[in-house]
Amino acid sequence: MQLPTVERIRTYPIKSLDGAERERAELVSGGCLAGDREFAIVDNEGEYVNGIRTPDVHGLSVSVDRESETVVIGRRGENERREFDLNDRADLNAWLSDYFGFDVTVVRDETGMPDRPDRGPTVISAATLREVASWFGGVTVDGTRRRFRANVEIGGVPPFWEDRLYGADGTRSFEIGDVRFEGDGPCGRCAVPTRDPDTGERTEGFQERFVEKREETLPEWTPSERFDHYYKLMTNTRVPGPGRGETISVGDSVRMLSD
Template sequence: MPHVSRLLVHPVKSLDPHPVDEVDINNGALRHDREYAIVDGNREFVNGKREPAIHRIRSEYDHETRTLSVREHGDDEWAEFRMDADRGELNAWLSDFFDYPVSVVRDASGGMPDDTTVDGPTVIAWETVEAAAAWFDDIGPEELLRRLRPNVVVEAGEAFWEDRLYADRDGVREFTIGDVSLRGHNPCQRCVVPTRDPDTGDETEGFRERFVTKREETLPDWANREWFDHYFRLMVNTSIPESEWGKTVAVGDELALGDVTAV
């Protein structure tokens, strides 16, 4: 059976992922995922889509103490901030890094995903990551995983297994992770973030073009082509019904496919 091999939450939107062994469902998302975000003076997100420099920030997060440690890539010294008591100092560190005023905001009710409609955890098979990394000469699977930024990584035994987790545009694929029921909606439309080096923010020349060509060539028979108006899509977007909120998913949980139901 396909099973969860990694669970990754991103405590601060667009900063580094934090691996966990188990996590509960909070208002349809993984608890702590995108709980914090960096915003500018107009309250607009400062994220990877609009700010390449954010890739140069390395971060670690301690959920027990709610402490964020940050440093610029290449530096050895970490700066530590308690997310409540030291928020002003953290804002100052980030503003100095970006060279314009920013602040950190919090939404503990379910995080701040880009897609506020299909806002469940994103899912990808590790075999898919390995296969897609092989499309590029200088990008390994671990680096590609950082570029793609999924929540749930599955060991499934075959590449592109996650393309089984959605149906056509009129339906959703029911599936379970352990005893948690989810709905698979669509293959994730990628933004500019995967095209950049996750350490420096530098654009990888020809990344999108190569990706699109190989994705079309390798699209499995079980993928619903109705979604592929373009082929810069990889990973699956999901939602979690309210009946499942408060349950827990864990590394090792098995995934099982269910029926297709109408939207």
Template sequence: MWTLSRIAVYPIKSLDPVFLEQTKIRPSGALVGDRQYALFDQAENVINGKKYPDIHRIRSQFDLAQQTVSLSSPDTSPQTLVFHLIEQRTELENWFSEYFHQQVTLKENSESGFPDDLAAPGPTIISTETYEELARWFPEITVDELRLRFRANLEFTGDFPFCEDRLYSTTDSPVLFQIGSIILAGSNPCKRCVVPSRNPLTGDTDSKFMKTFIRKRKETFPTWAPLELFQNMYRLAVNTRLSRQPNEHSDMMRVGDPVEFLT
């Protein structure tokens, strides 16, 4: 039986995660609090790890109950400063503006957040076994660091590496699965950018990471997985959609919940 083992939300897109014991899901499919905020540069483009590698050097800690974020970076000052996400928005934007050397705006979307895949804005999901397999491909990278590189929302204890690839299909009927009282539909394997090839704390890029990943993914690709959904092999984890509208008062998923196939 598959079991949910970890829940991660990223309150500000591209910054550090918060690990939770339980969470609810919004009608859009996004986990409550995930990518609720995002930074935008002076050209109104989102500031993310793909475009701004220096963002990896920012350390952030969130208190979701108090709605605060603690920020520090060796590029500015080792001093940690605490900001209220709402009441100190101007001060917070000034901190990011100084860091990125341009005017930065912090925007909020409490309904759907700022997902990468607009067609499948639900939580991304991956198995612990997959992370452990990747750690064998890259012995210098720990499982915990791989979590920070690939930034999945949900992690489950499965039965073999890449078993999460069973959560989507090439047919018109999506694979439905349930965690707690929340029903999700698997959409597609998550397309990757340059971010996983970088050290998540420094932003330094390993020039061989992508080539090694693609080569090993080809060598270990499951015979039962839908190859036609892999335009290239640089894909990992599963994008999802919400299958039905949640009940905001009762729908919940918790660490320890079974991950059960419905179709």
């Protein structure tokens, strides 16, 4: 019997934009993975310019080099790309302001800017992504991965195994490698997964189909008490204690510590 192991780690250097594959990732204060949502685009009011607010974020193709602290960015589907310095972001801000059609600024927080400030990495199983992709014609596994944007994928387990990581009325403890986490419940979803990650176009009937199939396929181990609705997928986590400096890697085993 195959044991649960980390199959993939992905961080999102600029909030709402393209992810980056990682072989290993260190935790920072608060429990986020280093480099995950470290940068974000905000407007003049300090509000995020993200996929919830505008599908235009899907039109950007982005690659961040963490060593040189540069970003290469362009319009998806076009060949022209520009490289910008992430330490001196004036030119990047100007380019993005022109793209969105209003003034924006790229801000930085090395502890990360997840939607929930006390959140650790999000967890999903590779089998879950395959299962969800099978519910929709023309939607690939990688496309499903890019729609739901989890940090850690677990292999060697059945679909929706990640629902085991939280209880009916609280958290459950588990380890990835030597790092302890607490599963904090299923993640409620927004409009982003309903859109094609390349074009930003809405997939007709996506949410309705997802809700129907999620309820229909809910495993016996899933605490149904945590579902006031079925538009939920992947598991939110917290990191008890400081967390800073601890590391998870592809190939790490995953062990439940509490029932």
